[in-house]
Amino acid sequence: MIKVPGTNEGMPVIEKLISLGINVNVTLLFSRDMYKKSAKAYINGLKNLNKEQIDINKVNSVASFFISRIDTEVDKIVDDKIKGKIAIYNALMAYQDYKEMFYCEDFQRIENIGGKKQRLLWASTSVKNPEYNPLLYVKNLIQPGKACLLYLVVRRTLTTRYSGRKNS
Numbered sequence: 531m532i533k534v535p536g537t538n539e540g541m542p543v544i545e546k547l548i549s550l551g552i553n554v555n556v557t558l559l560f561s562r563d564m565y566k567k568s569a570k571a572y573i574n575g576l577k578n579l580n581k582e583q584i585d586i587n588k589v590n591s592v593a594s595f596f597i598s599r600i601d602t603e604v605d606k607i608v609d610d611k612i613k614g615k616i617a618i619y620n621a622l623m624a625y626q627d628y629k630e631m632f633y634c635e636d637f638q639r640i641e642n643i644g645g646k647k648q649r650l651l652w653a654s655t656s657v658k659n660p661e662y663n664p665l666l667y668v669k670n671l672i673q674p675g676k677a678c679l680l681y682l683v684v685r686r687t688l689t690t691r692y693s694g695r696k697n698s
Contacts, residue, residue: 531555548575551584594653
């Protein structure tokens with residue numbers, strides 16, 4: 531997969547690469563607005579794909595939606611009651627956007643000819659605030675149809691917690 535930043539400048543690039551059958555990892559997504567634009571670029575790319583020359587079944591994309599970096603910045607300005615919660619809320623709302631875009635009649639027509647849903651991937655899932663549970667984001671963001679990028683500290687915590695081994 532080719533990484534393309536989830537910026538306004540990246541959107542036409544995503545659409546073009548997908549239309550050429552090139553798999554794309556849309557990276558550096560922090561807002562729902564940019565996520566929705568990236569999903570639309572993916573969908574438009576599939577619609578513009580030359581199905582005579584390119585097998586739509588082989589075209590894939592992930593949208594890497596960054597989590598902990600949101601709280602790192604927002605926690606500086608919000609009330610203590612909601613610290614560590616804004617990124618989770620933002621991501622859960624992005625998941626709602628994902629379902630609206632990929633479980634609709636319009637996308638069903640693309641799936642009927644072999645197109646695949648763009649995978650929503652939670653990136654930056656390791657907490658930056660040492661006061662937070664290391665599994666804060668993972669526990670709150672596990673949803674069907676998504677990939678979750680687990681960093682080493684999160685994997686170690688899961689391994690330790692569920693295997694009985696000591697964390698090393």
